[in-house]
Amino acid sequence: MSFTETSRRDFLKATGVLVVSFTLAPLMTSCARGHAETRTLAPDQVDAFLAIDAGGGVTVYSGKVDLGTGVRTAITQIAAEELDVSLDRVTVIEGDTALTPDQGVTSGSLSIEKGGMQIRQAAATARRALVQQAAQRLGVPAGDLVVENGTVRSRSGGKQATYGELLRGRTFSLKIDSQAPLKDPASYTIVGRPVARLDIPAKVTGRFTFMQNVRVPGMLHGRVVRPPAIGAALQSVDEASVKSVPGFVKVVRLGNFLGVVAKTEWGAITAARQLRATWSAWAGLPDESRLWRGGWRRRTTSRCTRMARSGRRARSLRSRTVPSRAGRQARRRTICASSSPPCCRCRSVTCA
């Protein structure tokens, strides 16, 4: 095994920054960018998923995010179990593309089955490396060593070294080994036992930052103006009807998508309510038998669904900002990005 003597200072600095990034969302982007330069995101590297500081604190980097399903707590359990450390020593950083490896989208109940297993294997690789390192340092065969809460000690007692002492703030610089032995589930003390969800105290006291609570300097507010029926087409918009709304910025029209932007949330709501638009007449409901066979759903969601399946959604949404995309293609992109087709409507709730 090899450790890279690099960035203890960087790591500690970055760890400090991470704490800030949790509590002060506006700082996150620039700080995270600085941190990303010091660490790998390659999904075959232990360092992409795990870091252990000099004090023995474990940071887990998860590409899967907790949308209210307890994934954060479960991943904390998985990492703590496989590394043999207590739960309170593990901190999980989730879903920051500058910090966390790409583990694909959070959906399909795959966060534990796929994402958690990657982290488990990274932890198993790390644990084996730490035990080997301890064997060298203590002069005790690896087979005679046991790990208890982040301390490697000889079975006979006496010699021991903590993870923090073994790593001394360095990175692992180690590929994840799919053959690194996993703990026997029969010996589990953390996984498989009920653990209180880590996010609940903040959620019941108003301290939790939902994505709806992220605020950035100079942020504008938008509201979508919905058509009166699913098949109605936008015929005309009278922008003058909202010019007098305080804070009004602009009307956004892309094909049949209509929205407003304002400096304040109430300004956007007022403008959306007040905007005069005419839509073509449309009555009835889509033919149920065609919903999944290329009828309504394909018309509005096919691109979004494809992107979600291929894990390319974030990149594709960025391309939405490319100007002068007109006609059908632009309309489909916009619907996908902004007007909540069924597959994008999950808000804070989805199958993670």
Added chain:
Amino acid sequence: MATAITLDVNSRSFTVTVDDPQMPLLYALRNALGLNGPSFGCGLAQCGACTVHLDGKAVRSCVMPLAAVGTQKVVTLEGLGTPERPHPVQQAFIDEQAVQCGYCINGMIMQAAAFLATSKDPSEADVKQALAGNLCRCGTHLRIVRAVMRVAGRG
């Protein structure tokens, strides 16, 4: 024309300047005061995610005009209790793990706390009736009812 309105929120006095005094309280709490307890759910008083207390009564802040708040004392989820010293209802929601995504939980707790303050020894049916206007999409209802019953001394 900009209007200055003074509010008593969580026992502190704040003055907010708004273009429209008819703007609902929710937007002042969230955007001017930076509070995250009350959530925007529907904006139409239909879901309860925005619930706050006005002089102890649970109201939907998304339709409560700022101009109508006056000197009434506003309490939000943040003011009800803290992680260190949670309100009994907040503690019960932790004990029963009565949160999934948590977006509606502000309303559930604020509605339940106001209800329990005036309803002694409620039955489970009373609790369900009191929370009937608060929507949860995750399906945490059974745990929520258990949490409220726990505070009522019957859980």
